[in-house]
Amino acid sequence: MNQNHSSSQQALQFAEYTALAASVAGSIVAIASQKLIWAVTPLSATVILNLLNRQQQLHHLKHLQQTQLEQVQTQQEDGTQTLDSVASQLQQQATVVQNLAETIGKLDQRLQEHSEMLYNFTSQLSTIALEVNTHQETYQKQVKTFKDQLTAHTHQIASLSEQLGETRAKLHQEYQQTAQLLSERLSSVEDSCDPNSIQTTLQHLQSEYEQLVHTFPQLEDHLASVSDEQAEWKTSLTHLKQRVSQLEDKLS
Structure with missing residues (x-):
């Protein structure tokens, strides 16, 4: 589609330049012959071709803007999905970290209890040894x-x-x-x-x-x-x- 549009754009530009050259030539002929028809006709064709060319360019720009907008929206959606996925993973990691923190707290408490028991056993053993x-x-x-x-x-x-x-x-x-x-x-x-x-x-x-x-x-x-x-x-x-x-x- 882009290739067809490019070929059409080139054809319109070539026709526009040709009409412009014809307008110049017609103006010269009109001055020489003093007949306005030789100047008006190429000039009208030039204006019409220029208008068609501008519309074609405007349509191309709109299409390009729409394509870029869709790409931006797609990228935004992908980015949003990626952010949602990252946020979900971060939430899962936060849950895992919280569970690990609770487990570490329990283990630390049990370690403290065993340390106290070990201290008591050591004291008793020292007394028994004495x-x-x-x-x-x-x-x-x-x-x-x-x-x-x-x-x-x-x-x-x-x-x-x-x-x-x-x-x-x-x-x-x-x-x-x-x-x-x-x-x-x-x-x-x-x-x-x-x-x-x-x-x-x-x-x-x-x-x-x-x-x-x-x-x-x-x-x-x-x-x-x-x-x-x-x-x-x-x-x-x-x-x-x-x-x-x-x-x-x-x-x-």
């Missing part, structure tokens, strides 16, 4: 005292065991000496011929024998009981030593 250290020192002292007492009892039991061995040896020695004495007295009785002396000696021997019969079992029972107690003490001491070692391992 108590543990204090009790540990007390326990270590008690274990050391108990260990010292246990060592003393161990030495005492060892001493008692030694005394028990000596007592057994003495008892065995006394038993052998008594048996030897009885044997010697029996031999002397056999060598003696005095019935009264024999009777007296026999009674004396009978008395000593009964005393020995009564004493030796008691001594044996007592020694056996002491031996059993000694074994129990040794077992208890072994268990106590194990417990003391465990306590020392825990406290170290």
